[in-house]
Structure formats: C-alpha cells, structure tokens
Amino acid sequence: xxxSDKALSFAIKARAGTARxxxxxxxxxxxxxxxxxxxxxxxxxxxILPEQLRALGAQVVLAxxxxxxxxxxxxxxxxxxGLAKFMGWEKMTEDGAKHGPTMTDSGGFQxxxxxxxxxxxxxKIAKGEELTNExxxxxxxxxxxxxxxxxxxxxxxxxxxxxxxxxxxxxxLHRFTPERSIEIQxxxxxxxxxxxxECTGPTEPYEYQKExxxxxxxxxxxxxxxxxxxxxxxxxxxxxxIVQGGRHEDLRSESAQEIASMDFDGFGIGGSFSKExxxxxxxxxxxxxxxxxxxHFLGIGEPGDILTGIAQGMDLFDCVxxxxxxxxxxxxxxxxxxxxxxxxxxxxxxxxxxEVLVPGTxxxxxxxxxHLFRAKEMLGPIIASMHNVGFIIQLVDGAxxxxxNDTFEQYRADFMRDYxx
Amino acid sequence: xxxSDKALSFAIKARAGTARxxxxxxxxxxxxxxxxxxxxxxxxxxxILPEQLRALGAQVVLAxxxxxxxxxxxxxxxxxxGLAKFMGWEKMTEDGAKHGPTMTDSGGFQxxxxxxxxxxxxxKIAKGEELTNExxxxxxxxxxxxxxxxxxxxxxxxxxxxxxxxxxxxxxLHRFTPERSIEIQxxxxxxxxxxxxECTGPTEPYEYQKExxxxxxxxxxxxxxxxxxxxxxxxxxxxxxIVQGGRHEDLRSESAQEIASMDFDGFGIGGSFSKExxxxxxxxxxxxxxxxxxxHFLGIGEPGDILTGIAQGMDLFDCVxxxxxxxxxxxxxxxxxxxxxxxxxxxxxxxxxxEVLVPGTxxxxxxxxxHLFRAKEMLGPIIASMHNVGFIIQLVDGAxxxxxNDTFEQYRADFMRDYxx
Numbered sequence: 040x041x042x043s044d045k046a047l048s049f050a051i052k053a054r055a056g057t058a059r060x061x062x063x064x065x066x067x068x069x070x071x072x073x074x075x076x077x078x079x080x081x082x083x084x085x086x087i088l089p090e091q092l093r094a095l096g097a098q099v100v101l102a103x104x105x106x107x108x109x110x111x112x113x114x115x116x117x118x119x120x121g122l123a124k125f126m127g128w129e130k131m132t133e134d135g136a137k138h139g140p141t142m143t144d145s146g147g148f149q150x151x152x153x154x155x156x157x158x159x160x161x162x163k164i165a166k167g168e169e170l171t172n173e174x175x176x177x178x179x180x181x182x183x184x185x186x187x188x189x190x191x192x193x194x195x196x197x198x199x200x201x202x203x204x205x206x207x208x209x210x211x212l213h214r215f216t217p218e219r220s221i222e223i224q225x226x227x228x229x230x231x232x233x234x235x236x237e238c239t240g241p242t243e244p245y246e247y248q249k250e251x252x253x254x255x256x257x258x259x260x261x262x263x264x265x266x267x268x269x270x271x272x273x274x275x276x277x278x279x280x281i282v283q284g285g286r287h288e289d290l291r292s293e294s295a296q297e298i299a300s301m302d303f304d305g306f307g308i309g310g311s312f313s314k315e316x317x318x319x320x321x322x323x324x325x326x327x328x329x330x331x332x333x334x335h336f337l338g339i340g341e342p343g344d345i346l347t348g349i350a351q352g353m354d355l356f357d358c359v360x361x362x363x364x365x366x367x368x369x370x371x372x373x374x375x376x377x378x379x380x381x382x383x384x385x386x387x388x389x390x391x392x393x394e395v396l397v398p399g400t401x402x403x404x405x406x407x408x409x410h411l412f413r414a415k416e417m418l419g420p421i422i423a424s425m426h427n428v429g430f431i432i433q434l435v436d437g438a439x440x441x442x443x444n445d446t447f448e449q450y451r452a453d454f455m456r457d458y459x460x
Numbered sequence: 461x462x463x464s465d466k467a468l469s470f471a472i473k474a475r476a477g478t479a480r481x482x483x484x485x486x487x488x489x490x491x492x493x494x495x496x497x498x499x500x501x502x503x504x505x506x507x508i509l510p511e512q513l514r515a516l517g518a519q520v521v522l523a524x525x526x527x528x529x530x531x532x533x534x535x536x537x538x539x540x541x542g543l544a545k546f547m548g549w550e551k552m553t554e555d556g557a558k559h560g561p562t563m564t565d566s567g568g569f570q571x572x573x574x575x576x577x578x579x580x581x582x583x584k585i586a587k588g589e590e591l592t593n594e595x596x597x598x599x600x601x602x603x604x605x606x607x608x609x610x611x612x613x614x615x616x617x618x619x620x621x622x623x624x625x626x627x628x629x630x631x632x633l634h635r636f637t638p639e640r641s642i643e644i645q646x647x648x649x650x651x652x653x654x655x656x657x658e659c660t661g662p663t664e665p666y667e668y669q670k671e672x673x674x675x676x677x678x679x680x681x682x683x684x685x686x687x688x689x690x691x692x693x694x695x696x697x698x699x700x701x702i703v704q705g706g707r708h709e710d711l712r713s714e715s716a717q718e719i720a721s722m723d724f725d726g727f728g729i730g731g732s733f734s735k736e737x738x739x740x741x742x743x744x745x746x747x748x749x750x751x752x753x754x755x756h757f758l759g760i761g762e763p764g765d766i767l768t769g770i771a772q773g774m775d776l777f778d779c780v781x782x783x784x785x786x787x788x789x790x791x792x793x794x795x796x797x798x799x800x801x802x803x804x805x806x807x808x809x810x811x812x813x814x815e816v817l818v819p820g821t822x823x824x825x826x827x828x829x830x831h832l833f834r835a836k837e838m839l840g841p842i843i844a845s846m847h848n849v850g851f852i853i854q855l856v857d858g859a860x861x862x863x864x865n866d867t868f869e870q871y872r873a874d875f876m877r878d879y880x881x
Contacts, residue, residue: 081831081832081835081837082828082831083832083835083837083839084839085837085838085839086838086839086842087839088820088839088842088843089823090820106835110831110834110835111806111827111830111831111834111835115806115807115827115831118807118809119807119809119825119827119828120809125825125827125828125831126828127823127824127825127828129823130823385532385536386536386539386540388539388540388541399509399511402510402548402550402551403548404540404546404548406532406536406540406546407503407540407546407547407548409532410502410503410531410532410536410546411502411504413531413532414502414504414527414531414532416502416504416506417506417507417838417841417842418504418505418506418507418508418509420838421507421509421838421842422509
C-alpha cells in the first residue's frame with residue numbers, strides 16, 4: 040500500500056547521536072517523540088482521569104489486550120466505539136476531529152505471567168491436552184500449592200499454533216493465537232497495537248530463548264498477515280512487530296534483523312532482560328531497526344532506563360511503575376525516589392518535589408500526602424500517581440527539548456548525577 | 461463586638477415561603493446559599509481533588525474534628541497553615557486573597573459513634589473511672605465481643621464535664637470537653653465550626669434525650685465562651701450552636717429557643733431523628749432560630765431531605781452519602797438512584813445521567829463505570845463520587861435559582877415526582 044494510505048506516519052525532526060526527536064501522526068492526533076505512554080491496563084489509568092492525563096502532558100495511552108479480552112470482553116469495547124471512546128479519552132477537537140491516540144499490547148506478556156501465575160485457583164493442563172471448561176473446572180488447584188508453583192511452566196501451555204492459558208480471574212480456560220490476538224486488537228480499535236509474541240523470563244536458558252524467539256518471528260508474520268488481510272482495520276490501525284531474544288546480544292540482533300525485514304508500521308523491543316544486560320541487548324537490536332519507523336521500548340519506566348533508551352534511539356516508553364509505586368506512597372523526585380509514608384515527612388510542608396512541579400498537584404505537600412497515606416485516603420494514591428506520571432512525562436519532554444537543542448547528553452548526565460546521587 | 465468585626469456575615473437575598481436564598485461571606489470567600497457542603501472527613505473529599513470540587517461547584521468543604529484530632533493531630537494542621545491550606549483547598553485569587561471556605565464539625569457525633577463502636581479493639585471503661593493509657597491497654601477487648609456490644613453505651617463515658625472515649629484507630633483513651641473541642645477547632649482553623657454537643661441515637665428514651673439535650677445546652681455555653689475568650693480565633697473563625705432534641709418536637713422547640721438565645725454566629729440542627737419524624741422536628745426547631753443567621757442541617761444528604769430542609773428555611777447541608785454510595789457503584793439520577801454494577805448496565809453507553817450532566821464526568825458512560833466497578837479500578841469510585849457530589853450541588857443550586865425566581869415549590873414538586881416515581 041502507498042504511504043498515504045497508512046494510518047500512521049513518522050518523521051524525525053532532530054538527532055543527537057543515536058537519540059532522535061520525531062513526530063508520530065495517528066488518525067487520533069499527533070505524538071511528539073520521545074514520549075512516555077501512561078498505562079491504562081484495564082482501559083483506565085489507575086486513579087487518573089483522561090482530562091488529568093492531558094493536563095499532565097500525556098499524548099497517548101496504552102491498554103492491555105489480555106485484561107480487556109477477559110473483562111469486559113472486546114465485543115463490549117467495540118460496541119462502545121473502541122478503546123479511546125470507551126474510556127473517555129477520545130475527545131472532539133474544535134474542528135470536529137476525534138482526538139486521543141491509543142495503543143494496545145498483544146497480551147503475550149500477561150498470558151505468560153498473569154494467566155499462569157497470579158490466579159487464586161488455576162487449572163493444571165499438560166502439553167497437547169485439550170480440555171473443555173468443565174473438565175478444566177474439575178482440575179482446578181490453588182496456585183499457591185507448592186506442587187503447582189514448581190510446574191509453573193505447565194500452566195500456560197505453548198505450542199507452535201498459540202498458547203492455552205487459564206484466566207487469573209476465574210481459572211477458566213482460554214486460547215490465544217496470533218490471529219486471535221489481532222482479531223481482539225482490531226475490536227479494541229487502538230491506533231497502534233502489537234504482534235502476538237512469546238514472552239520468556241530473563242532466566243530461561245539460551246536454547247529456550249532462541250526457540251521462543253523463532254516462534255515469536257513466525258507469530259509476527261502471522262500477526263502481520265492477519266492485520267493486512269483486514270482492509271478496514273488496516274486503514275484505521277497500525278501494527279508493531281516485537282523484537283525478543285532475552286539478554287543475549289546475538290539473539291537480539293537476529294531477532295531485530297528478522298522482525299525489521301517484515302512490513303511492520305513500527306517496532307517494539309520486549310523487555311526481557313535484567314538491568315545490567317539492557318544496554319547491550321538494546322544496542323544489538325536497535326542498529327538493525329529501520330531509522331524511519333517508530334520504536335517502542337515495552338514496559339520500561341525507570342527514569343534512568345528511559346534515558347538510556349532515548350539515547351539509543353527509542354521513541355516510545357510505557358510502564359506501570361509510575362502509578363504502581365505511587366499507589367504505595369513512593370514518588371519520583373529530581374533527587375531520587377522518596378517514600379512519603381516515612382515518619383520524617385509528617386510535617387514536611389514543602390511541595391512533593393520542589394524542583395519538579397507537576398500540573399494539578401502543585402498545591403499539595405509531602406506532609407499532606409503522608410497524612411493521606413496513613414489515613415488510607417484514596418487521594419493519596421491519586422495525587423502520588425499523578426505526580427509520578429507527570430514527572431516521567433516531564434523527564435521525557437525535557438529529553439525531547441534537549442535533542443532539539445542538541446544538548447541531550449548534558450541533559451541526561453545532569454539528571455543521572457542528581458537522581459542517582 | 462460590632463458586626464463589622466465578625467468573621468462571617470449573612471444576608472438573605474430572596475424568600476419563597478420559609479425557604480430562603482442568601483449570601484454567606486467568610487474571610488475565605490463567599491457562599492451562595494442554600495449550599496451543599498461536600499464532606500472531607502479526614503481533610504480530603506474521598507476521591508475528589510480540590511480543583512475538581514471547584515469545577516463541580518463546591519463552595520465550601522466540611523472536615524471532621526474527631527478524625528483530624530486523632531490523625532494527623534491538630535498541631536500538624538495548624539503548623540501547615542490550617543485546614544484549607546493543609547488539604548490544598550485554599551487558593552490565591554487574582555487579587556491576592558486566600559480563597560477556600562471550610563467548616564469543621566465538633567467531633568461530638570464521631571466520639572459517640574466511631575469512638576465507641578467501630579474500632580477493632582477498644583477499652584472497657586465505666587462511669588467515673590479514670591485510667592492511664594497503660595491501664596486502658598490492659599483492658600482492651602474486641603469490639604466484636606458480644607459482651608462488649610451489649611455494653612456499648614459504656615465505651616464512650618459521658619459526664620457533665622465532657623466525654624471519655626477510645627480511639628477507633630488504636631483503642632487509646634482520649635477525652636473531649638467543650639473547651640478541648642474548641643481548642644482543637646481553633647487549631648484546625650476552619651472559617652465555621654460547631655459547638656461540642658452530645659449526639660444521642662434516635663432510639664434513646666425521651667428522658668435521656670432531654671437529659672442529653674440539656675447537657676448539650678450547657679456545653680454550648682461553654683463552647684461559646686471558650687471561643688469568644690480567644691480573641692485571635694474569634695476574629696478569624698465563627699461558631700455555630702447545635703440544636704438537639706431527637707425526634708421530639710417539644711424538645712426540639714426547647715432546644716432551639718435555648719440555643720437561639722446564645723450569641724452564636726450561626727446554628728446547626730443535629731440530625732438525630734428518623735426520616736418520618738424529620739419534618740415535624742425540623743419545623744418545631746426552625747421557627748425559633750433568628751432569621752438573620754445561617755442554618756446548617758447536619759448530616760442530611762438524601763435529595764428529598766435536602767429539599768425538605770430548604771423548604772423549611774435551612775441554608776447549608778453536609779453529608780457523606782454522595783461519596784459513600786458512589787464508592788459502592790450507586791449514582792443519583794433525576795429518575796432515582798441506580799446501581800451501576802447491575803448486569804443491565806454492562807453495554808449501556810449512555811451518559812451516567814442523560815438529564816444531569818456533571819462537569820468532568822460527561823465523557824463517561826454507564827457501561828464504562830460498570831466495567832470499572834467490576835474490574836475494581838479506582839476510577840469507578842472516583843467518577844461515581846464526582847457525579848454524585850455534582851448532582852447534589854446542581855440540585856441545591858437549582859433550588860437557589862428557583863427561590864430567586866419564586867418557583868421553588870414547583871421546582872421541588874417536579875424533582876420529587878421524577879426522583880421518587
């Protein structure tokens with residue numbers, strides 16, 4: 040298809056080394072990159088309303104295919120007019136256009152983690168088994184049984200066609216294939232979504248990482264084909280391929296070359312590596328990705344890691360950490376994270392971070408939030424989540440400005456010096 | 461003191477029968493009455509930020525003396541600059557004035573209910589006993605013991621000087637007198653606060669209601685004296701006396717005459733009566749209250765009850781119901797309350813109440829909230845609470861408009877017909 044038919048366009052506006060500042064255009068509005076993408080797992084960023092997200096500077100929101108498939112079900116969201124409209128993030132602009140870019144991940148990560156591990160009871164299944172839900176019901180066991188935990192890998196059963204897994208909500212049996220994941224993501228209707236991939240744990244052995252990566256490549260092709268064959272969806276939505284390969288640089292390079300050779304609209308890099316391996320694994324992958332397409336670093340939200348990603352040429356970042364740590368009383372500050380439930384903040388009436396004021400939270404003090412968390416008031420998690428999302432957005436916005444001004448390396452060095460002092 | 465020295469002024473702008481529309485001026489801004497006062501028990505309206513409250517039309521917020529005394533302690537709030545500033549409700553206006561009117565109740569209601577009933581463990585004390593906290597600690601019992609529940613009345617022990625009670629947080633022993641309640645409320649620094657009263661349950665016998673009422677009158681005088689003697693507080697804050705007397709019209713009349721004879725800046729009517737007795741008890745009291753001072757109906761929030769109160773000449777209303785029922789999935793609509801967790805709302809993509817759009821919640825549908833509540837997402841309680849507070853504010857604002865236009869009885873009749881159809 041010609042470029043003008045695409046639902047997405049991307050143009051690089053400035054470079055600073057391998058870092059780049061770009062403009063990503065979706066049918067629901069523009070995104071200045073690099074950009075932080077707040078996560079609204081279940082079609083809502085926890086504790087933050089869409090209007091507040093806009094005020095915080097959010098340009099795009101990412102929701103989760105696995106969660107929305109299970110609850111409320113993709114049909115409900117389709118009936119509501121798609122994810123952006125369902126969650127109240129879509130907004131009419133003055134010229135009558137619909138604004139509110141969205142993304143969905145493929146559900147791969149959650150199928151392999153939540154689907155298998157976090158339910159109160161789950162169904163034990165073995166490779167090759169086909170169970171009815173009734174049979175599955177009779178085989179429910181507590182996920183906390185030692186026996187089950189040691190057989191963890193058996194709870195989401197992978198074959199070359201797809202993966203069979205149990206719902207973390209009720210233990211019911213489900214199956215995702217690349218085609219099914221794409222079908223669900225078409226119903227959800229996000230501007231950008233991801234190919235279905237197999238997410239391995241960073242501790243899996245090399246041979247298994249390679250096997251899973253190659254399966255991910257086959258699933259990427261099937262995901263891409265399923266999308267391109269749906270002409271209506273293809274006009275409205277864009278698909279990103281995912282590079283896997285764990286912490287191994289050779290696998291990351293192989294995966295990047297393979298995925299880059301496919302006609303994806305953008306690329307994601309799956310975050311299955313430990314912190315110390317991130318730089319190398321990322322570098323090994325990024326160099327093979329086409330310059331002219333957007334790149335999303337999946338599940339990365341630690342401030343320093345985001346700046347590392349930007350330095351290496353990544354454009355988009357999503358992570359639940361900002362809201363998750365906020366709900367537990369920890370906020371980012373320019374001088375590193377602090378936990379407001381600490382006794383010393385009880386009568387500290389300075390702003391949350393005197394050096395980084397976040398729109399909508401400027402009037403609150405550390406002492407007030409310390410009280411709210413002690414008193415178990417909802418406003419504590421709400422305000423801390425807003426602060427953290429705003430903090431990360433400002434960090435990434437600052438990086439974009441610095442790239443445009445060609446001062447990015449200084450910006451990064453300054454931030455790292457203060458934050459990790 | 462001359463009227464110009466007062467921290468509060470009140471002027472009636474229009475009447476419709478006994479209903480009235482007025483202007484209440486505090487040192488932190490004006491309040492158009494009748495007005496609904498959202499409750500921020502622990503210095504925060506549950507789930508709603510100060511800026512959102514303003515957008516909903518809230519003019520004043522009420523917090524709770526008992527809760528704030530226990531946590532974080534009134535000294536912390538005083539050090540923070542007072543309640544309005546502590547909770548981020550105080551705002552600088554363009555001309556440099558501080559805006560954000562606040563009220564505190566006296567703690568009486570909570571001392572007698574929460575202090576006695578809801579703690580996980582409490583200390584058993586008998587009339588006349590004086591315990592150290594250490595002794596109290598040794599006498600801790602579970603509040604759920606049948607033995608304790610039947611001796612409920614012994615857990616907050618009243619004498620003519622004050623009341624000794626146990627904290628619902630940790631079972632520690634505390635004592636409030638009228639003078640101590642006023643001292644705490646001076647530290648909290650709200651524009652308007654209440655005299656310390658004894659709150660009886662509506663089922664207490666007549667003789668006890670009378671005894672408690674007369675004690676409340678003595679405590680009212682002591683509260684008033686404690687306030688007027690503190691010249692600085694007296695210049696900054698105003699004190700409201702509370703009429704008690706349960707459901708008995710003769711006691712309500714006696715109490716109103718007695719409290720009205722004292723130099724209070726305004727008056728509260730305590731809500732210790734059942735729904736069917738409300739109208740008579742209110743009427744028996746209101747006729748003895750001076751026309752020119754504001755009247756607050758304590759703890760009344762049911763839409764019909766608010767309109768009854770307005771019709772009878774009440775000016776201010778506070779209630780936790782709007783946020784409490786909202787947190788559990790129930791929203792007010794013009795056609796009566798609905799519970800959004802009901803199956804039938806799953807794919808109902810109409811606004812929360814198509815007839816009453818509330819600022820900040822217009823973009824959300826019943827189906828979306830139904831999903832949020834099922835998925836246990838914080839946004840469910842947040843949006844439902846906003847809707848309900850906005851709904852009640854619009855109801856009361858509409859009543860004010862109707863009084864000004866002399867159409868109040870029609871307004872009330874129309875609302876009651878639709879809401880209770």
